[in-house]
Amino acid sequence: MRRVLILRPEPGASATAARAAALGLEAVVAPLFVTRPLPWQPPPADRFDAVMLTSAAAARLGGDGLAAYRALPVFAVGAATADAARAAGFADIRAGDADAPALLERIAAAGHRRLLHLAGREHRAAAHPAIAIDRAIVYAADAVEALPRPARVALAEGAVALLHSPRAARHFAGLVDRAAGIGIAAISPAVAEAAGKGWAAIGIADRPDDAALLAVAAALCDQADRLRNG
Template sequence: MDPLPLVVIRPEPGNAATCAVARALGLEPIAAPLFEIEPVDWDVPDERFDAILAGSANVFRHGGVGLAAFADVSVIAVGETTAAAARSAGFAVARVGEGGLQPVVATLPPGNYIRIAGEDRVTLTPPEGVRIVTVVTYASRKRAVSAALQTSLNRGAVVLLHSGEAASHFAQECERLGISKESLHLACLAPRIAELAGNGWGTVAVAAGRTDKEVLELGARMCQTV
């Protein structure tokens, strides 16, 4: 039996990066971004912060000139991709987390932090003594599933899911178009993403780690085995 195709729906520039690695693994991915990231207007808070909490590389890609106000504030990044984007933008990275921002926040010392985020984000619960000010600097604009992608999905595929928003939107699009979930298999970056995708899929699996490399390797295995 021929391997299933691998569908990548994350927005650019991550989509192209994931597809390039997939090709290096011998796969022929279908690049189908279902989101477009856009900057939004935001006001810089007039106060000092102990650190920046960054849950996405998009913070530094789309934060704009307002980020200059925090040039001397170190970054606590959700993962290595976000940390790399912070360093490229000229920020010092104090800490790199793994498995989401909440585990990082739970261990923060008392202080005043700024969370620079997108419109769609996970709610954080800080411990006592930790104050978090949130500013939104970008938004994900949803795209509909194209006719070409619908045809591919109807034949069966493995779909990479990098975010909870992607999981919810993809599930809604499949329901809207009447695409059979049973023929689709989801490779998810984190357990929360799998939960938000809902039920009825052929297979739902979660990567062992929270990196693009690990979820891609999971997807590659699923293409051969499901």
């Protein structure tokens, strides 16, 4: 059985499900969070020489306030976040293939010193000694209290859970019994670390995008099938 449990919020969840289907994976969608925009006051754009996006939701939910920063270069974690920035009207976009600390290293190497981080209410406050960072909180992701029955059934039947963020990893670990033979696929080492130990199997994508994550999940599914079939 090649089934994956997709836990990221919409609209990303449906996009991941479509990619999974193209790979011959059956997808069960059960977002752990529901995202919503928050009111925010955009700081003056002339205070910054670059923008950082660590989540596609910031670009999708930032609203009209994003327009003030479209002339600035945008540094984004992962291809999905870069695509969301492009859809929001940004033109100069540089996608990083790692996490926020690695992206900050790249921003510093490019000579930027005054950064606006458009972020969610729950975020990782990454820092860099050479960069002054202001954060604007533009959205919230509210956690669900329990997994729906189809998700619980899928896990009981051997589905591999896809984890797209450290917060999702921590929340998922608190909702399930990790000793129940559950396998997880993490989009980065930081996400795997947040999930903790005790899983039946764990795979880590070699870059932070859906293609790499789904490749890991497919390999875990195939490995589980081989074990079941002897």
